[in-house]
């Protein structure tokens with residue numbers, strides 16, 4: 211069983227992916243971490259603008275060394291969105307993601323192009339979204355707990371910028387696959403969103419037999 215979860219920044223897809231994987235006993239890959247790790251390497255070497263260097267960083271990426279705690283920063287999200295727009299970087303990460311998806315026990319992958327490009331034959335496809343304002347509010351609350359200078363307006367502007375770049379790029383843009391089921395979490399808490407996702411997965415599995 212392969213569960214593909216796509217959606218924009220701060221839509222809650224990562225949290226959902228992790229919980230669904232834990233609940234169903236499946237492996238989970240947050241594919242945003244791959245692009246974040248590529249961006250982190252490029253920034254450390256001062257080569258963020260260099261397409262060939264970012265593609266090389268993607269080719270030599272070791273999934274075993276991904277460190278979510280260091281990779282999930284706002285600055286790396288923005289830099290990840292820049293390197294992720296490059297065809298060469300995306301191409302270098304396709305096989306790795308497909309191998310992960312094909313593991314015998316099944317897997318949950320979340321990202322931007324899982325249902326459209328990486329796993330077009332996924333058992334279940336979810337497109338998780340929420341309004342930009344709701345996503346910004348959630349991200350702002352997380353940030354404000356650590357940083358008293360955090361600004362809601364700045365977070366909202368960042369969300370709009372990332373949405374535009376991730377949806378507007380030529381290669382594998384953020385898009386809902388035709389057969390993906392939309393889950394709008396704007397009015398839902400984490401528990402409600404999780405239950406709604408499980409209901410969708412159960413219904414899709416039943417339909418597929």
Ligand code: DC
Nearest residue numbers: 241242245287290291294321322323
């Ligand atoms: O999901 P995230 O915020 O960790 O992703 C960071 C950036 O990486 C996002 O702005 C776009 C890019 N990304 C992508 O292009 N394709 C994916 N499958 C996952 C992430």
